[in-house]
Amino acid sequence: MASDSVKVPKFTLKRLPLYYRYLRNCVDRKLEFVSSEQIAKAAQVNAVQVRKDLTMFGAMGTPGVGYNVLELQSKLEDILGLNNINEAALVGVGRLGRAIIDYPGFERYGLNIVALFDNNPSLIGTQIAGRQVFSVKEMLHIIRRLKLKVAIITVPGEWAQSIANVLVEAGIKAIWNFAPVSLDVPEDVVVRNEDLAAGLATLFHYLAEIGS
Amino acid sequence: MASDSVKVPKFTLKRLPLYYRYLRNCVDRKLEFVSSEQIAKAAQVNAVQVRKDLTMFGAMGTPGVGYNVLELQSKLEDILGLNNINEAALVGVGRLGRAIIDYPGFERYGLNIVALFDNNPSLIGTQIAGRQVFSVKEMLHIIRRLKLKVAIITVPGEWAQSIANVLVEAGIKAIWNFAPVSLDVPEDVVVRNEDLAAGLATLFHYLAEIGS
């Protein structure tokens, strides 16, 4: 662990991207200062919580004025690690995979998808968004050679674990998993499960509550 | 509020879909009973927490044996409102919109997308996955006529709020928002923000931590 790394609480970390999103908005509107109250409104949280979250990693506001927009934006980018370009592999060039490849928001976050993999013979060797699709069989080799640390899994659930195993073997340290299964990986690998259907379930639950 | 509705704590509700996912797995494997320990492992939480979450809405396990898989699955479906078919409108038939239209997991969750909207003249009137694409101008009218309560927003961020306004006016009560902006809606409308880029940010943060 780096000696000066700040331990950001789990829940703070989940809110920071919401603050960052609003900060970008402020930058676009060329605002110089922003108050915790304004950030709170945009992120739908309490203003005290915003201040507390921000002081957590030493962001400095000015009493009576607020926070310097550019300074705060840059600080958030540091904390969230957005200044580093992260080269990533994407496995599973189906509909969702393609949507992600083309999604315009990701490059802002420093995500650069440099290698595509699939096991469909009719896709292998073709180009998608200017990137060649390789066979999954070459995955271990190519990821190692490119020294990639980040991978995105957009394959059907039943293949996800075996893909993850190969990714880990190839040296991948962060997996963004869109397959609706829990992945079993070593402790030094982080997995973020983006379970879309799970989100749907909670939405419907609330809907049922309202309807009653 | 329904008199017999159980107030499920916020964090319990977020875990239930993970349990449900594993339960489906158990059903597929034709298991009759499952222990809180097994569920906990799959969902990466504590076994006591699983039991506590389950007792919260009266799920009954058998000491020394575990929970009946089919019974528990059915109970979770009730709580999560998955037994109701929810007809939904989808606005924005871009790449992400199409990925969602075709995503195979959603119909399991009772999501039935019955109306597509876009403002691209070259798309309007065409068919996508057997469904006709209508103009956004007709949205208010069509959603009202179909009495839809659920809508999915997959338009660029700058359009999302104005689309949401129309949806609310048309009687939509639950919005699944994939645009990277916070939506401002009345209290009786629930919004679930599926901010993909935000998820990315937290992943990268952990990655930076590990790398240090």
Added chain:
DNA sequence: TAGATTGTTAATCGATTAACAATC
């Protein structure tokens, strides 16, 4: 100075974990 807004301490609230009795 008066008004606005931050930063921090203390109080509250809710979620998680530990311990263990109850039960199949």
Added chain:
DNA sequence: TAGATTGTTAATCGATTAACAATC
């Protein structure tokens, strides 16, 4: 009965909120 596992109470932990002094 012995082993396994649930359900629940009490203890701990951490997050949120309230209050207010400090500062521009």
